[in-house]
Amino acid sequence: MDLFEDYIVVAAQSIESEPFVGLSGYSRVFAPGHLTLGFILPLEGYPDGPAPTMKDHAAVTRLADELGFGALWARDVPTYDPQFGDVGQIFDPFTYLGFLAANTKEIALGTGSAVMTLRHPLLLAKQAASIDRLSNGRMLLGVASGDRAVEYPAFGVENDFESRGERFREAFRMFRTATEDDFPVGRFPRFGELSGRVDTIPKPIAGKIPTFVTGRSRQDVEWIATHSDGWFFYNVGLERVGMITQTWGDAVRRTNGEGAFKPFFEGLFLELEEDADFPLTPIPAGIRVGRHGLIDYLDALQKAAVNHVAFNPKPSRRPFTDILHELAEYVLPGFPSLT
Template sequence: MPALNKLGQGGFSIGLELPLDNDWSSSGRQANAASSRVAGEPDLQRHAELARLADRLGFRALWLRDVPLYDPSFGDAAQVFEVFTYLGYLAGITDNILLGTAAVVLPLREPVLTLKSAASVDQLSGGRLLLGVASGDRPVEYPVFGRDFDQRGAAFREQVAMLRDWGDTHLPPGIRLLPQPAAPLSLLVAGLAQQSPAWIGEQMDGWLAYPGMPEDHARRSAQWRTVSGGGKPYVSFIHLDLDADADMPLQRFRFGGRTGRKGLIAELQAMRAAGVQHIGLQLRQNRRPLAETMQEIAEYVLPQFDTACIRQGIA
């Protein structure tokens, strides 16, 4: 699983969660209100430019969520684009950065087409796909797709089995699904997907854990090592507002915090000590321009954890 191996190189790595827009900051909310976008819909005018910048600066992965429908009660359109279509686009405009889903809602999707889409992205990206999967948590979506919300756990298990045998037990004799992945796809799960911890630990290659403080991750990562047998990556995310004052101490808010780069380094070191192997930074609450923030992280933070990171184009 080359993509999974690359994610864990060096023991700890840092990525970014899309969309690359600070639309949850106060200025971003004002811009949203003055536009024709719905609440929670990011401004995607610079999405390609910023994805290329993340690749050049040496961030390890870009993570995409799978949100098929906009639900005003959630108020979050995620990165808007259909996840596999967008992955294919990102594969074409980047060279090195891993492309991860956090996570594809398997029970809503036609299983055979999910396999074909995932294999297509993996081949077109040169083996950079990290396929995060989930059972979904938005009940309104299931009737629209003609799916049973209460049966999503069973549907999830069935689709994981298809991903593992590449549909061989579900296709008519002599029929093949192309393209076939060059190597088994890396499967990571968000949460428990209506399954037991033991099943998740046995079947999945990694865990996408919900955001939390270091002490939360120490407890969760220990549980993950117990059920998975160790050696499988534990991944999580932080909502970050990186202040221009490098010495600003960490001020926590839900799912993350506001801090200067020294506080960010200390928090990431604590995360690493707690057993986290990869952190995806979510910058939607960031008050500063994202390109400026990404460059600062690449120059001062990435080298603290990854001495081999590629840091081209740093201002």
């Protein structure tokens, strides 16, 4: 086999193991051995209450795009539960991502994460594919089973809370069928039946939406590695992350083949101190740190095979534009978004 034939074989294997190469959102954020940076919306701190102001949110999201960050992730908080104490970015995630598709140019737009058990899969398919089309392929879909029991009676599905893992798998299968098949056929007892007489449009640009399971969503790792396109996890600390990424990588290779790549990424609260030398200090589900310690922390995550970090700025007290500029000047160069 000559060098050209070698190249063709390697390229074909790469395309097969990375089906979204060339899709602008996925390709900006995920690659083997590389860590990129993004944010969980909204881009402001609100440490003392459940709701942000959303003041200047359009300008700040444009700034994150212009500075070169990888992704913005919109949370799906369908109802305000005072016990939960956080309403996220307030707006419906898909309505907001539609706005951001027009408000930004290159940054990937994701959900972190859509509660798949409480959204009808056909409507979710149309919403996600619409954002994908409107943003020219920047859509990244994080999905979850929903862990707040109070929401299930409100949506009339209280009997499925304990069996939400099964409901999640069924919704996931119907979503995939609706987005990937023309005039699809399938029976989904909790959601309906597709007879092949109707279609869901639009279809995603790549023929498939990059879809990532959040946490466990009451599934085992083998199922997630087989059916999802990556794993969106919670902050677990440096002492555990290497063990989890090793488990993930092994499961991906077992279920998808030796050359397969499916990203592992984390969301965490970030309180960036003005003192660049402020030591790394754990806070609930996140870290408080100066930029020097943050760079060391991210370098350790990259070495542990984490592919993306989505910072949640909720605990921040500094103006977030100051934080964006500091991260862009000192931290982002070491973990640049991909082109």
